[in-house]
Amino acid sequence: MGLLAVGYREPVVPFLVPFVVTLAVGLSLERFERGDPGPREAFLLVASAWLAVALVGTLPFVLAGNGTLADPVNALFESMSGITTTGATVIDDFAVHGRAVLMWRQVLQWLGGLGILVLAVGLLSELSMSGAQLMETETRTQDVTKLTPRIEGTARLLGGLYVGLTALMVFVLLALRAAGVAPEMDLYNAVAHALTTVATAGFSPEAESVGAFSPVVQWVVVAFMFVGATNFVVLYHLSRGDTTRLRDSEEFRVYLGVVLGAVVVVGTMLFLDGEYPLGEELLRATVFQVTSIVTTTGYATVDFDLWSAGPRHVLFLGMFVGGMAGSTTCSIKTLRWLVVGKTFRRDLFTAVHPQAIRPVRLSGRAIDEGTVRDVYTYTLVSVVIFGLLTVFVVVDAARAGVEVTEFGAMGAAASTFLNIGPAFGFAGPYGSYEPFPDSTKLVMVAMMWVGRIEIFPVLTLLTRSFWRS
Amino acid sequence: MGLLAVGYREPVVPFLVPFVVTLAVGLSLERFERGDPGPREAFLLVASAWLAVALVGTLPFVLAGNGTLADPVNALFESMSGITTTGATVIDDFAVHGRAVLMWRQVLQWLGGLGILVLAVGLLSELSMSGAQLMETETRTQDVTKLTPRIEGTARLLGGLYVGLTALMVFVLLALRAAGVAPEMDLYNAVAHALTTVATAGFSPEAESVGAFSPVVQWVVVAFMFVGATNFVVLYHLSRGDTTRLRDSEEFRVYLGVVLGAVVVVGTMLFLDGEYPLGEELLRATVFQVTSIVTTTGYATVDFDLWSAGPRHVLFLGMFVGGMAGSTTCSIKTLRWLVVGKTFRRDLFTAVHPQAIRPVRLSGRAIDEGTVRDVYTYTLVSVVIFGLLTVFVVVDAARAGVEVTEFGAMGAAASTFLNIGPAFGFAGPYGSYEPFPDSTKLVMVAMMWVGRIEIFPVLTLLTRSFWRS
Numbered sequence A, B: 001m002g003l004l005a006v007g008y009r010e011p012v013v014p015f016l017v018p019f020v021v022t023l024a025v026g027l028s029l030e031r032f033e034r035g036d037p038g039p040r041e042a043f044l045l046v047a048s049a050w051l052a053v054a055l056v057g058t059l060p061f062v063l064a065g066n067g068t069l070a071d072p073v074n075a076l077f078e079s080m081s082g083i084t085t086t087g088a089t090v091i092d093d094f095a096v097h098g099r100a101v102l103m104w105r106q107v108l109q110w111l112g113g114l115g116i117l118v119l120a121v122g123l124l125s126e127l128s129m130s131g132a133q134l135m136e137t138e139t140r141t142q143d144v145t146k147l148t149p150r151i152e153g154t155a156r157l158l159g160g161l162y163v164g165l166t167a168l169m170v171f172v173l174l175a176l177r178a179a180g181v182a183p184e185m186d187l188y189n190a191v192a193h194a195l196t197t198v199a200t201a202g203f204s205p206e207a208e209s210v211g212a213f214s215p216v217v218q219w220v221v222v223a224f225m226f227v228g229a230t231n232f233v234v235l236y237h238l239s240r241g242d243t244t245r246l247r248d249s250e251e252f253r254v255y256l257g258v259v260l261g262a263v264v265v266v267g268t269m270l271f272l273d274g275e276y277p278l279g280e281e282l283l284r285a286t287v288f289q290v291t292s293i294v295t296t297t298g299y300a301t302v303d304f305d306l307w308s309a310g311p312r313h314v315l316f317l318g319m320f321v322g323g324m325a326g327s328t329t330c331s332i333k334t335l336r337w338l339v340v341g342k343t344f345r346r347d348l349f350t351a352v353h354p355q356a357i358r359p360v361r362l363s364g365r366a367i368d369e370g371t372v373r374d375v376y377t378y379t380l381v382s383v384v385i386f387g388l389l390t391v392f393v394v395v396d397a398a399r400a401g402v403e404v405t406e407f408g409a410m411g412a413a414a415s416t417f418l419n420i421g422p423a424f425g426f427a428g429p430y431g432s433y434e435p436f437p438d439s440t441k442l443v444m445v446a447m448m449w450v451g452r453i454e455i456f457p458v459l460t461l462l463t464r465s466f467w468r469s
């Protein structure tokens, strides 16, 4: 970033301080992993690492001092939105910001995506928290672990895959440019978008997001968003030519089914609305927006906030789904919904046949009932937090005299807490969260943080028993 | 009803047919209880009984043929809203309907409330469905059962209490009239409102609902709404002078706390809005509306839809709470939220201390983990159904060209599925559900039915395993 600033003849200092601090946090994480942390230490580390990087990430925005990002609350919002891979922005004018500042946002998101991969596989799945151990059932991480005897080994493999996918995307985008089908795609943009696509993060240095690029680029982005929200253990095996994990994964089928189902519904609605004629443009607009929302990336190629109530509400519902566990995706994740659905079907059965004993099975293996309960808890708590946040956003905006529609508030609450990015109304895909009052923004900052690290690491810090020895 | 129609010189026939059918359903229920039904029979009976009465209850409205109720879809909506004690109305002009027709709505609700009491205690709690057995833990129904050896005995005791409370309320209202402080409260109105208050049902033959009566009447209604949403086993012991059950009940404390907390918040907001000066009117308007919503009654004394975003949203959140299990209340109920809250606290503790084993305790007794999971399932499924219904209401209205705000749709979805009654916008407390398209109304009819009998009895009917022997 410093080099980039030098290259673009922009101020260098803003990027030196955070880089040093980020490096320090990274190193302490590294060191920590070598020990054998209890849940208490793990939660504290995870919660404070994300918060620390968010605070530090604020500096370049404030020090650069341009546009809306010069305001400390806005800068904190943008930084937390970055490191949590949310992608909600408070920038209202992209032209006033230097290329280095805009790239800093992309880097934050890429680091956030990497952090989640390491965290999900390396720490949280070990602690069997909130259904994260399901990922193991589903993908048999232990087979990977056998390859590499320690947790860090697995985390490093998946981290390597993440780096590799990012590099691959840069290469593909530049190849398209070389082939003459992506004239707008220079090296800067190729790197910037590669950093935030596999991370399912969604910041873009372009005001028009991925809409600034040619159709073929948009299709490539769709592919990498989809991959970014696919379980990385499955991807790892695929990369070694082993397709059995993919074929065995019930979760993958649900993930794919949700995307395809939403595409059919949204596409039909848009066609009936006369939004697009039958053709590639209709298909691309639908597939892009649906994939972007369901994978929790948050890019846009069109202003979907201008669509009618039907497609907008399907996208809204899609926000709650998310991609596969064990990826960079956010939100509730298809794995949890799969367990919720299967358990509910089982419960309907046992309601009628109380004597029957029927474990819930995932990819053929029975899941422990405690895990099922954890999944229900996580899902219910998420939905309740979303509801309370919506009401807060509405009431706080009314108090401050900011006009927010109910649907705008619902979208903004879901989009920040579930780490998607764009919402509806003034915080739509081509809009900005800047008009929200500072109090709302600060609560959203907290909720992005709580949501990205899966609620428990933060909420346990609020209990008395956490701090008693 | 027939006699009333004769008395008021209105057509008699509309009321004869449904009365005979209702009686027949009642008798078959009675006979059924003497047997030892399995869950399959119980679900089928409960689901079909509510549906049959709703269909039959439609007849007087259609046959009377006045106003909006002459339309079959509207009539079905009103009838289902009656028997499910919802209280959502499609009447837009009360003056065109005869007194007999208006009383028929009240009677339907009173029967619905009685049905739920008998059902909750007599059938569902025996089947240990969806956390209903918690009620036993909390109130030790078995002590009552000891007094009366069979289920019907308990059901009859509580039914008797219900009848007694209704009669008491008629008496109190007429006494107030005799004392000269309730001039508008004639015998007709006293009976009509007593029938729908203890039932926490909320229909009123007055267009202004309870706002048509003097302040002292409004306070009396508050008291009976509150009692109607209190566990009837606790009430039974209270009626015998035993206050220990009340004092031991953790759920009662939560129920009271929710009402008082909401009163403080709403009252403060209304005062700051300058809606009322500090005084009895502010207190009464707040206490009445909060109690009406939290107990799921749905009466109003003022048009709370005209309040600002803050108090309206607090009322909206209050819709999801509901009163105590084992009463006539609808919605999710405080008992379930209490279990959800306690379990979540426990989960935060065990997240930090994975080795600790800590059962969730209710009034000192440990609850079985399967029950905890049932409670989570029920709560999550309710919230998900509410969300999907909201989206359906918005999209269906847009399709039909009916203008519905997002908040209006949220309110109407919650208010019908959770059986409250009034919502916001044109379906507000002094409004009507009539403008919704027929397709929306029919879906709402189904959801009132699903919600009132606690989801499972209907949803199990949709599974294949239900119909296989």
Ligand SMILES: [K+]
Residues within 6 Å of the ligand: A085, A086, A087, A200, A201, A202, A296, A297, A298, A419, A420, A421
């Ligand atoms: K995102």
Ligand SMILES: [K+]
Residues within 6 Å of the ligand: B085, B086, B087, B200, B201, B202, B296, B297, B298, B419, B420, B421
């Ligand atoms: K009601």
